[in-house]
Structures are given as structure tokens and as C-alpha cells.
Amino acid sequence: MIAKVITDISLDREFDYLVPPELSDSVRIGSAVTVPFGRSTRSGYVLALAENSSYDAAKLKALAGISPDRPAISENLIKLGKWIAEYYCATQEHAIRTLLPAAVRSGRVREKKLKLYSVADPAAADKYILENRENSRLAKRVKVLQLLLRKGEAVKAELATETDFSVSAFDALVKSGMISMREELPPDEFEQVDALPDTPLAPTPGQQKALEQISTMLEGKAASHVQLLYGTTNSGKTEVYLQAISKVLAAGRSAIVLVPEISLTPQTVRRFRARFGSKLSVLHSRLSDRERFDEWNRINSGKVQIAIGARSALFAPFNNLGLIVVDEEHDSSYKQSESPRYHARDVAVVRGKLENALVILGSATPSAESLHNARQGKFLLARMADQVDNKPAPVIRIVDRRLDPPPEPGMSNLLSPILIHAVEERLERAEQAILFLNRRGYARTLCCPQCGYEARCPECSINYNYTYSRSRELLSCHLCGGIAPAPQVCPDCGFQEIRYFGSGTEKLESCARGIFPGARIGRMDSDMMRSAEDYEVVLDKFRRGKLDILVGTQMIAKGLHFPGVTLVGVINADLGLSMPDFRAQERTFQMLTQVAGRAGRGEKRGEVIFQTTRDSEVIRFAADLDFDGFSQFDLEFREMLNYPPFSRLIAIFFKGENESAVADFAASFAEKLECYRHDRIRITPPAPAPVEKIKNQYRYMMIVRGTGLKTIREAIRILALHSNPPNGVTVAVDVDAQHLM
Numbered sequence: 001m002i003a004k005v006i007t008d009i010s011l012d013r014e015f016d017y018l019v020p021p022e023l024s025d026s027v028r029i030g031s032a033v034t035v036p037f038g039r040s041t042r043s044g045y046v047l048a049l050a051e052n053s054s055y056d057a058a059k060l061k062a063l064a065g066i067s068p069d070r071p072a073i074s075e076n077l078i079k080l081g082k083w084i085a086e087y088y089c090a091t092q093e094h095a096i097r098t099l100l101p102a103a104v105r106s107g108r109v110r111e112k113k114l115k116l117y118s119v120a121d122p123a124a125a126d127k128y129i130l131e132n133r134e135n136s137r138l139a140k141r142v143k144v145l146q147l148l149l150r151k152g153e154a155v156k157a158e159l160a161t162e163t164d165f166s167v168s169a170f171d172a173l174v175k176s177g178m179i180s181m182r183e184e185l186p187p188d189e190f191e192q193v194d195a196l197p198d199t200p201l202a203p204t205p206g207q208q209k210a211l212e213q214i215s216t217m218l219e220g221k222a223a224s225h226v227q228l229l230y231g232t233t234n235s236g237k238t239e240v241y242l243q244a245i246s247k248v249l250a251a252g253r254s255a256i257v258l259v260p261e262i263s264l265t266p267q268t269v270r271r272f273r274a275r276f277g278s279k280l281s282v283l284h285s286r287l288s289d290r291e292r293f294d295e296w297n298r299i300n301s302g303k304v305q306i307a308i309g310a311r312s313a314l315f316a317p318f319n320n321l322g323l324i325v326v327d328e329e330h331d332s333s334y335k336q337s338e339s340p341r342y343h344a345r346d347v348a349v350v351r352g353k354l355e356n357a358l359v360i361l362g363s364a365t366p367s368a369e370s371l372h373n374a375r376q377g378k379f380l381l382a383r384m385a386d387q388v389d390n391k392p393a394p395v396i397r398i399v400d401r402r403l404d405p406p407p408e409p410g411m412s413n414l415l416s417p418i419l420i421h422a423v424e425e426r427l428e429r430a431e432q433a434i435l436f437l438n439r440r441g442y443a444r445t446l447c448c449p450q451c452g453y454e455a456r457c458p459e460c461s462i463n464y465n466y467t468y469s470r471s472r473e474l475l476s477c478h479l480c481g482g483i484a485p486a487p488q489v490c491p492d493c494g495f496q497e498i499r500y501f502g503s504g505t506e507k508l509e510s511c512a513r514g515i516f517p518g519a520r521i522g523r524m525d526s527d528m529m530r531s532a533e534d535y536e537v538v539l540d541k542f543r544r545g546k547l548d549i550l551v552g553t554q555m556i557a558k559g560l561h562f563p564g565v566t567l568v569g570v571i572n573a574d575l576g577l578s579m580p581d582f583r584a585q586e587r588t589f590q591m592l593t594q595v596a597g598r599a600g601r602g603e604k605r606g607e608v609i610f611q612t613t614r615d616s617e618v619i620r621f622a623a624d625l626d627f628d629g630f631s632q633f634d635l636e637f638r639e640m641l642n643y644p645p646f647s648r649l650i651a652i653f654f655k656g657e658n659e660s661a662v663a664d665f666a667a668s669f670a671e672k673l674e675c676y677r678h679d680r681i682r683i684t685p686p687a688p689a690p691v692e693k694i695k696n697q698y699r700y701m702m703i704v705r706g707t708g709l710k711t712i713r714e715a716i717r718i719l720a721l722h723s724n725p726p727n728g729v730t731v732a733v734d735v736d737a738q739h740l741m
Contacts, residue, residue: 001018001019001024001027001049001050001051002016002017002018002019002049002050002051002052002053002057002060003016003017003018003019003027003031003033003046003048003049003063004016004046004047004048004049004050005017005033005035005044005045005046005047005063006044006045006047006092006093006096007035007037007042007043007044007093008042008043008044008093009042009093010091010093010094011091011093012085012091012092012093012721012722013092014047014048014092015035015037015044016053016054016055016060017033017035017060017061017062017063018057018060018061018062018063019049019062019063020062020063023063023065023066026066027046027049027063027066028046028049028072028075029046029047029048029049029075029078030045030046030072030073030074030075030077030078031045031046031066031072032044032045032066032067032070032071032072032073033045033046033063033064033065033066033067034063034064034065034066034067035061035063035064036061036062036064041064043067043070043107045073045078045096047078047082047092047096067107069107069108070104070105070106070107071100071104071300071317073096073099073100073317074317074319076351076354076355077099077315077317078096078099079354080099080315080347080350080351080354081095081096081098081099082095083350084098084340084342084347085340086714086717087713087735088339088340088341088342088733088735089650089713089716089717089720089721089733089735090339090340090341091339091721094339094340095340098312098315098340098342099315100296100315101289101292101293101296101312102289103289103290103292103293103296104292104293104296104297113183113184114155114183114184115155115156115181115182115183116153116154116155116181116182116183116184117148117153117154117155117156117159117170117174117179117180117181118148118152118153118154118179118180118182119145119148119149119178119179119180120177120178120179120180121178122149124178125145125149125178126149128141128142128145128178129142129145129146140166140168140169141166141169141172141173143164143165143166143169144159144165144166144169144170144173144179145173145178145179147159147162147164147165148179156170197274197275197277198274198275200239200242200243200246200275201236201239203236203239203240203243204235204236204384204386204388205386206231206235206236206382206383206384206385206386207235207236207239207240207243207384209382210227210229210231210240210382210384211240211243211244213227213380213382214227214240214244214247214358214360214382215247217358217380218247218248218251218322218358222380223377223380224377224378224379224380225352225353225356225357225358225359226349226352226358226359226360226361226373226378226379226380227358227359227360227361227379227380227381227382228329228361228363228366228370228371228373228374228379228380228381228382229360229361229362229363229382229384230363230364230366230371230374230381230382230383230384231362231363231364231382231383231384231385232364232384232385232386232387232393232597232625233364233387233593233594233596233597234387234388234391234597234601235364235384235385235386235387235388236384236388237327237362237364237384238271238327239388240360240362240384241257241325241327241360241362242271242272242275244323244325244358244360245257245275245276245306245323245325246275248322248323248358249276249279249305249306251322252320253305253320253321253322253323253357254305254306254307254318254320254321254322254323255305255306255307255321255322255323255324255325256306256307256308256313256314256316256318256321256323256324256325256348257272257306257307257308257309257313257324257325257327258308258309258310258311258313258314258324258325258326258327258334258344258348259308259309259310259327259328260310260327260328260331260333260334260558261284261310261311261333267539267543267560267561268308269282269308272306272308276305276306278304279304279305279306280304280306280307280308281295281298281299281304281306281307281308281316282295282307282308282309283295283296283307283308283309283310283312283313283316284309284310284313296316296317299316299317299318300317302319305318310333311333311334311336311344314344314347314348314351321351321355321357322355322357322358323357323358323359323360324348324351324352324357324358324359324360325359325360325362326344326345326348326359326360326361326362327362327363328362328363328558329345329361329362329363329366329367329370330363330365330366330367330370330586330590331558332587332738332739335736335738339732341732341733341734341735341737343736343738345361345367345370346736348361361379364593364594364597364627365589365590365593365594365627367586368586368631368634368635368638368644368645369644369645371631371635371645372635372645372646373645391600391601391605392600392605393600393625394568394596394597394599394600394605394606394607394608395605395606395607395608396596396607396608396609396610396622396623396624396625397418397607397608397609397610397623398573398610398612398619398620398623399416399418399419399609399610399611399612400612400613401413401416401611401612401613402613404416404417405417412507412511412514412515414503414507414508414511414571415435415511415512415515415569415571415611416609416611418609419569419609419611420515422567422569422607422609423435423512423515423516423519423549423567423569424516426548426566426567427516427518427519427548429566431564431565431566431567431604432542432545432547432548432549432550432562432564432565432566432567433548433549433550433565433566433567433568433569434549434550434551434552434556434565434567434568434569434595434598434599435508435512435549435550435551435552435568435569435571436551436552436553436556436557436568436569436570436571436595437503437504437505437508437551437552437553437570437571437572437575438553438554438572438575438576438591439467439502439503439504439505439553439572439575440467440504440505440506440525440526440527440553441467441468441469441476441504441505441506441507441527442467442468442469442470442471442500442503442504442506442507442510443467443468443470443500443501443502443503443504443507444467444468444501444502444503444504445466445468445500445501445502446466446468446475446486446487446498446499446500446501447498447499447501448490448492448493448495448498448499449495449497449499450490450493450495450497451490451492451493451495453490453491453492453493455475455484455487457477457479457480457482458482459477459480459482459693459694459695459696460477460479460480460482460691460693460694460695466484467504468486468500469486469506469527470506470507470510471506473485473486474486479691479694479695480694480695482695503571503572504525505523505525505527505551505552505553506523506525506527508551508571509521509523509551512549512551516548516549519548519549520546520547520548520549521547521548521549521550521551522538522541522542522547522549522550522551523538523550523551523552524538524539524550524551524552524553524555524556525552525553525555526553526555535555538550539560542562543562545564554591554595556595556598557591557594557595557598558594558595558597560598561601562598562601562602563601563602563603564602565598565599565600565601565602565606566599566600566602566604566605566606566607567599567606567607567608567609568595568596568598568599568606568607568608568609569608569609569611570592570595570596570608570609570610570611571611572611572612572613573588573592573610573611573612573619573622574588574612574613574614574616574618574619575588576588576591577614577616577618579741580690580740580741581739581740581741582637582638582641582643582740583738583739585618585630585634585637586634588618588619588622589618589621589622589627589630589634592610592619592622593622593625593627595608596608596622596625608623610622610623617633618630621633642682642705642706643705644705644736647705647706647707648705648706648707648709648735648736649703649704649705649736649737650703650704650705650709650713650716650733650734650735650736650737651701651702651703651733651734651737651740652669652686652701652702652703652704652716652720652731652732652733652734653689653699653700653701653731653732653733653734654666654669654686654699654700654701654725654729654730654731655694655697655698655699655700655729655730655732656697656698656725656726656728656729656730657696657697657698657728658698658726658728658729659698661726661728661729662698662699662700662729663686663700664726665725665726665729665731666686666700666702667685667686669686669702669719669723669731670683670685670686670702672715672719673704673712673715673716673719676711676712676715677712678708680706680707680708681704681705681706681707681708681709681712682703682704682705682706683702683703683704684702684703684704684705685702686700686701686702687700687701687702688700688701689701689741690740690741691741701740703740704716713735716733717733719731720732720733
């Protein structure tokens, strides 16, 4: 038998090895193996088994053995990895690595277990205490036994906090056998999240129709295994997820729930924990290697039936997967920015097909691709148009800042008089407000009004890319991450009244504190939120009514339920429309709809104010909560220009420090693709990318779009992975690209 193995070197190539007789019963597809490789031994995974090889069998080396430190991967996940490598133009090694957390893949992290100690024989311990309580030499051992009898069972660290505890006496009792030890996995940290048990709610008519469709799908009687759950904000999509998961668990199967990273807070976990208790495992980017290793093993060993997390949770190693939920399926965070550049929503659809599992894609503002697939009959559509408890939609007003009176001297004009008055009304009524601005920092640029100097990142090319943080007195580049001290005077001419222009959430918070001096104000953006605990501290204060106003970026736009919020103010609602990207309109509409949905989730009707400086159809559609109207408007534009979802799009990026070398290689790459062009494909020649330089790397981009891209995609993959670019030049392929910057 021949094993086709990929090693831990990214060569995008399988190697044939003989399976020795002693391993023939244990080697299977997905097995972790060690193999002789040149003069060394390498780790690898078996991608396929075959009876023959295209090489001379007599010259093939044999597998060295099964890797004892690394787990096997299921055959279905191996198939999924192969599809990811082929479709997203990535190496097979990169794709397979994606299936396993690094902490698991490396084999270097061991399963951490708690050591729990107890008295081995209580009767013998009682006798020992009685016989030796007057023996001063054994007094410490007597005290340790008394302590452990009182506690019953404890870890050593817990015992060591007692003043009369002796480590040496404890160790002696363990060695003698009077104290026994057992091991168990540490408890899940999220079990500490407060969650009162709840029961399924009576479904609304819209929820009932969605659940009936799900039941039909689970019975295998539907035309598709994918449901697009299009439900307006506060229509009860989460309750549909919960009841669908209950159906799957009752059938003895497991479920994965994907949420955008920013929504993964204890609030999310609390909802699922209340319904399913300890059956839940939580996976997210802030887990340590040890925690990630432990969670992966809980899933792999069958100790939990539900995994909830960001996009990497999609690869949770369930062997009986019955359901994948992708909440906020339109969210751009589901697209991986590094190789393999997969989209978790689309990979979820493929994994569902491989595992014979149902996939639910949920959103109040579905992506153009998912909506198109539903209209084409590839996905089933379930629509929930009414809010739970028939709550009225918030009143949304558009405020044109061009019509505002000039601000008073010394006053900021960041908030319009209408918005200021609306916030003051909420403060008087002890209600809460959210102020949303999708840009962090204090100001977006620094310049000198005397000589025209502008502070720019020296390693990047985009205008105004330095953001000023007042609290840290730093300039930071949000493209490359570079920082510099903020100058107090103009570096070029020495002018002392250097100016900061533009606004971010730090400035918005400062303005709000000045305008509403008695208000309790909190801020949530990536400058403030450095850990999961930071999120929960601010959100818990807001939830308990200890904050009146919450200022934030997109991390407060979705997934949060605060009944006390009756006002949402959006600063610069048209901010994203100027981006040179065909998805800019869609992203802006989705973001505005999501943040508007934070208002009026309690008993009182909400109000939303969009501050703008331009006339925009997109803003008007968002103010009317008219997704159907916006969708028709946006899709007509895309169809006319043959953009996704009416075509596929592949973006190819070339970068390097030598601009001419980058340009020459990009031109050569494009020339080699010309023979694959046909009348349904459009190839945009290589040109400088919208952001021409990041971190001293010049960037060129070419776009391939159209239908019938399979052959040219395969050619792009081979050229990108196996050509030899000049030194310092790299190429990256982004299939179904979400950003074209």
C-alpha cells in the first residue's frame, strides 16, 4: 500500500511512501506520520492511500511511524483541506495546517490536567491522627491529613494557602500512599459566566416557518442543505439557532456556531450556556495555546457537542456534525487575510455538504452573494420580517450637516444640534445612548497651516494614513502598524500651532464629555479593548445602567442587546461610501442597519440619527430600513458592470521593495494568463494598487473576473505557487476577494 503524504514544508506536493506491514492496520487517510525526508525525518499527514505509485516502488522509502504527539485528521476534513487548497490557490500544506490549531499541530503542547488530592483511606487517616497527635515529629503530617479530611478533595495550590500546611509533610504522605491523587481536565473558563437556565420560547409565526423548513432539511427532504435566514434586527434569529441546535443534539449529532470575532463576548456565550449548559466549547483568537489545545481536545474526545467561535471554529473536529450556523453571514471578518484566503461562509457550505450537515446563514442584511444564491434556488430562503413582541422599528432621521448653523467659538461641530438635543433628552429620562463613529483615534491627520506639512507614514503611500492618539501622544499607521511620537511643533518650519484634522472615537468621547459634563461615558474601540476582559467590563457597566453613553466603532454595531438604549447617533454616516471598492455601498448599508438595530430593543421605541454631509441613495435606503430596495439598487449596478455575485472575482497582488521588479514580474504573470482568456472573462492588466505602498513594499494588482474561471484559476494557482519571481518579489492570490485595496 502506498501513502501519499504532505510534509511540514510548504512545497505543495505529495510524496509517495510505502506503508510497512506493521503499520498497515493503523495508517488511514488523515493519519499523522513521520517520514524519512532526505537526511532528516519530517512530520506529515496522509492525504490518500493507493495501491500503485507512478514512481519505482523499489525505490520508495517506508513510513517511519505514526506520530505519537499529533492527532489524526478526519477524512472529511482532509477532503475539505484539499478543496480549500485548490479553490483558494493555496499550498496543500497551508490548507491542512488551517484545519488544526498550531498548539495541536505542533505536538509540543500537552493536555493540562488538574491534580486533585484526597485522603486515600479516611479510616486509616483517622487512626493515624489519633496515634500520632502527640508526636511532635509527625505533627505537620497530622495537620495535613486533618486539613485534607476537612476539604475532601483539593489541588495542592489550594492547600498551600492554609497557614498550617507543610509541603514536605504533604509530599511524604503522598509517597507513603496515605494521600491519593487523580487527574481531570480543568473546567471551562466560560462555565463561570453567569447564565440562568432557560427553556425554548414559543416561536413567532416567522420563526415557526423557519424551524419547519429546518426540520424538512434535517429529514433530507429539501432541495438544498443551506438555509439563508434573512431576519430583520431583533426578529429572533438566535432563538431559531438555539431550537435548531436542540433538534440536532436530539438526533445525537453536533453543531458549530460561527460568530464575527467582535461579537464573541460573554453575552453571546451566556445565551447559549443558558440553553445548553456544559455542552458548549468556546473558541476564539484570545485563547492561549494551552487553552486552545484543551478546547480542541474536549471537542475531539466527544465531551462537548457544540463549538462556538470565530471563523477557525469551522474546523472543530466533530465526527458527527449535523449543523453549522454562520451568524451575521455578511460580515467581512469571515474572510481570512492570509493564505489560505478562505471565506468561512463558503467553506461552511462545502463542509456541510461533505458531512451531510445543515448550514444556516443568518443575517439582517444578507450578502449579495447569499441573496443571489437564494434567488437562484441554490439556498433555501426563510424570511422573518417582524420583530419579537411586535416591537416597532426605530424612528430614523437623516441630518444634513451642511444645513447646520456655524458652531459657537471654541465648540466642536462633531455633534449636530439635533443630536445634542436628542442625547440631552435621554439623559433627562435616565435612558441610554450610543454614539457611533467607525474610525478610532483622536484625529486622522496632522498638518501645518503655515507651510503645508502633512504627517505621513514613511513606509506607506496613502494620504492621511497617520492617526493621532491624544491620550498616548502618538501617531500610528493603521496600514503597517508603525508609530511615531506626535510633534508639538511643525517638523519642517517650527510653527507652534500645528493642527489636527478629522475625527475618531477618542475625539468623539472627549467632545461628549465636554458637551454632557454630568454623563457617565464609556468607549469601545480597538485602542481601548486589549483583552476579552476589557470588553466585558465596559459592556457589563452599560448593561447595568452604570454608563449613560457608549462611544464606539463597529464593535458595538452588532450582536449586542441593551434594552435601555433608546438613541443611536451615527457620526459621519457616509464615511465608507468614498472607498474605491464596489462593495462600499453594501458595507455602508449593512453597518448602518446593524447599528440602528441597537436602538429600541426594550419597551420604549428607539430613535436613530444619521449625520451626513452628502445626498446618498444608500443612506436613504438605510434610514427607511429598506433592504429590498437597496438590494435591487445595488444588484442592478453590479449586474451592469458584471461584478459579483453575477461573476467571480480573483485579485492577484504583487509586492516587493523594488518597484520595477514588481511591475515587470506582474506584466510577465499577466502575459502567461492571456491564453486562458475567453469571451466570459475580463482581465484587468496589472497596475499600482489603490494603496501603492505598505511597509516599504510596492504593490501592484490585477483583477480577473467573469464566469467559467475554473481553468484560469487552476493556471493562476500553478503560476503563483510554482513560478520563480525575482528575489524580494512575492505574489498573493485572493479568490472571491472582499477588499480591493
